[in-house]
Amino acid sequence: MPEGHSVHRIARQFALHFVGKPVAVSSPQGRFAEGARMLDGHVMTDARAVGKQMFLEFEHGLWLRVHLGIYGAWDFAGDITADATIASANGRMGQTNQRGTVVGAFEDSLSSIGAPRRTRLRMAEQEKLEAPLESFPPDPVGAVRVRLLTDVTCADLRGPTACDVLGPEEVQAVIDKLGPDPLVDSPKKAEERFTETVLRKPTPIALLLMDQSVVSGIGNVYRAELLFRARLNPHTPGRDVPEELVRALWKDWSKLLKIGVRTGQMLTMDGLRGKAYEAALASRADRHWVYHRTGLPCRVCGTPILMEEIGGRKLYWCPVCQA
Template identity: 50%
Template sequence: MPEGHSVHRLARQFQDVFGGRRLDVSSPQGRFAAGAELLTGHSLVEATAHGKQLFLRFDHELFLHVHLGLYGAWNFGGDDSFTGASSIGAPRRIGEREAGPVAAETEYTGPPAPVGAVRVRLVSDHGWADLRGATTCAAITPAEAAAVMGRLGPDPLHNRPGDREEFIRRLRRRKTAVALLLMDQSVLAGVGNIYRAEVLFRQAVDPWTPGSNIDEETAGRLWDDTVATMSDGVRDGRIVTTPPALWSDGGAVAPDADAHFVYKRDGLPCRACGTVVGMTEIGARKLYWCPGCQM
């Protein structure tokens, strides 16, 4: 599913193109009709993300809460003032490269007819956004939004005072394998399979090490590297964890095949030590790691 950097980019795009604007909210598919009725006609005040959760706050203090899950995606369009990516979410290429930019319509006359199962449609005077396939799409109260937030661990992309220490505490109090803990949203919000594999490799951590066996220094390095790599993802709109020296095009842009150290490179030699990269399942998700660098 889309990792936290994509959801933060979504929040930024919603704020840029819909912030302060009155929105018509509908549910062409019909599954969100009751929620759309609660939100339509109100203005978007703020778009925020925490981990993989997106919150759109309206001027009457109700929220549209969206979790894209494995198959969710937002599509956007509008006039020449409507900027940003044309699609964020599934389907995705390696590295979660998003589609874009929006193709501006100088003679914009409104959104096109809905295509497919559009759960919710947001329309302003300048553009539109369609949501399909999300795991969660709900109109919720501030108390309900706070309850969702209360179940989540710190978000590396917020990196607020005390977040690093809280992550270390949550990680080290559990005997579960660190590879599982990094994707436990109550421990660390926003990390998915790619960042999990890449950060563990970059910090040379055995994925099966219990969290309680991770010393504070190593836990701190995991946090710091997650902050750095996810921040790069927000900036670039894709996940690249390798340095330009490893890029086959001369270092201008990372080709997809060169963007990662271990993710989806099972059976290939490790870029650092030459050992064959391994792949197994842990917690019903594929785990990629280097038996030479991380054991």
């Protein structure tokens, strides 16, 4: 499932290429025909992400809400931009199993995107730059729930968990149920809200970090890595975690989320330079402390990394460093 950094990057693509333009909205699959009719022909006025949810606003006050879930993805085509970090990656940027070699400058995303190119870009849990287009707009491929089309750019949505047309009050009601997002909420208020919530819960911290009503955007990868970086036992009840450590978790999440949005990768190891940094961008094996490293030696103490099921999801941790 895409984690927070991916959804923020998708919202950025819409902000760059759709906001301020009239958009033709259709449902090639047919399952969103009525919703498409309500949005068709209107100018997109805003694109924003909160955690794992994205909201696209149109001039007449209606919003398109999308939650990609496990299987959802956006395919962009036409005159779009693509970060230098995926320009030559033989894999999908942002996913934990990216393959291939990454070259080019690794600047801040908004400045490294360069000139638009007529091509395809798939954005979900991962990002994949595909072959240049031969014609525009491309024919829909597969079960496209929603197609958003301007004169030069196309975005196709497949397989989302949620895809709804909402009014402003309904959008706010959805957002009100979500925990704080470091890229959306006031830093001080967000930290206080997160800290207060965690410290009153008997729930294990590993489950709290995945609860989108506690904090927005954290998924399985960031959860494992944040807990290791904090040297925190994942089974510790939230109310038993020292307050200073809860606050440190929030600050670290804010830091890692910003890195993820900037690079398109869930980079969770600090101090990487030169070839080590390029290797981390290209391969999960060089990118994470504990995630997906079952049985491999801890990078700090050498103890085999454990994997267990908690809340229906896989949890990776070091039983010594996080004792």
